[in-house]
Amino acid sequence: MYDLMREMDRIFAATGRSAATRGDRFLGEAWPAVDLTDEGGKIVVRADLPGLTEKDIELNATQNSLTLAGERKLDVPEGYSVHRQERPVWKFSRSFELPCRIDLEKVAASMKNGVLTVELGKHAAEKPRQITVKAS
Amino acid sequence: MSDEKQISKRETEETETLDGLRAFAPAADVLESADDYLVVADMPGVTQDAVEVHLDKNELRIEGRREAVREGAEPFLYRRAFRVPDVIEAGNIAAKLEHGVLTVTLPKAGEIKPRKIAVEAG
Numbered sequence: 191m192y193d194l195m196r197e198m199d200r201i202f203a204a205t206g207r208s209a210a211t212r213g214d215r216f217l218g219e220a221w222p223a224v225d226l227t228d229e230g231g232k233i234v235v236r237a238d239l240p241g242l243t244e245k246d247i248e249l250n251a252t253q254n255s256l257t258l259a260g261e262r263k264l265d266v267p268e269g270y271s272v273h274r275q276e277r278p279v280w281k282f283s284r285s286f287e288l289p290c291r292i293d294l295e296k297v298a299a300s301m302k303n304g305v306l307t308v309e310l311g312k313h314a315a316e317k318p319r320q321i322t323v324k325a326s
Numbered sequence: 327m328s329d330e331k332q333i334s335k336r337e338t339e340e341t342e343t344l345d346g347l348r349a350f351a352p353a354a355d356v357l358e359s360a361d362d363y364l365v366v367a368d369m370p371g372v373t374q375d376a377v378e379v380h381l382d383k384n385e386l387r388i389e390g391r392r393e394a395v396r397e398g399a400e401p402f403l404y405r406r407a408f409r410v411p412d413v414i415e416a417g418n419i420a421a422k423l424e425h426g427v428l429t430v431t432l433p434k435a436g437e438i439k440p441r442k443i444a445v446e447a448g
Contacts, residue, residue: 304426
């Protein structure tokens with residue numbers, strides 16, 4: 191049995207935090223913050239990608255991995271000088287090993303308010319099944 | 327305070343709110359042109375109706391509430407305040423939220439805009 195919690199810990203340790211707790215202590219990151227959660231019948235990956243639209247993102251999935259690539263350019267508009275620049279420029283490609291096999295026919299991604307959500311339906315053989323305990 | 331010529335950062339330590347929500351300072355850029363200042367802040371996941379921009383005296387305060395990312399997670403605030411120079415036309419501040427990025431435009435009052443002085447041939 192795959193240890194999902196350990197896998198998530200490993201991913202979070204690598205990013206240093208979860209996407210939901212990003213603050214100014216983490217400025218200048220080269221990677222956007224990503225959460226990966228197991229929600230029963232599906233694996234859900236969420237990434238904070240402020241300023242990006244669906245056109246700026248490339249996603250590739252296999253049965254057991256997801257690759258997320260994108261770029262955020264921050265061009266200074268004409269006539270402006272910069273006093274403070276904390277928002278990071280991104281050019282990234284991250285691959286995640288998924289904690290179980292997924293059904294490639296059941297992958298959906300959406301982008302809303304700068305947050306990417308990717309839902310990866312689990313392969314039928316991986317879905318949790320409830321087992322009824324019979325009285326003997 | 328009023329002699330400051332540039333938008334400066336105030337204390338941005340993580341603070342707690344009375345309703346128990348945690349608040350984080352979002353990463354922000356500050357730009358200046360001859361006509362205005364721009365304050366640009368990353369607020370992913372915040373919707374239009376959940377963002378507030380206030381200018382009180384010389385303090386610009388931006389705040390965005392981010393709803394729980396998933397079941398079991400807590401909502402939290404992006405919050406930050408900046409001291410702004412006296413020269414801002416408070417009545418004409420504009421703010422827009424686009425793809426999780428808040429941009430506040432603070433126009434400079436007319437009399438302080440740098441003016442190009444034409445040098446006439448003598």
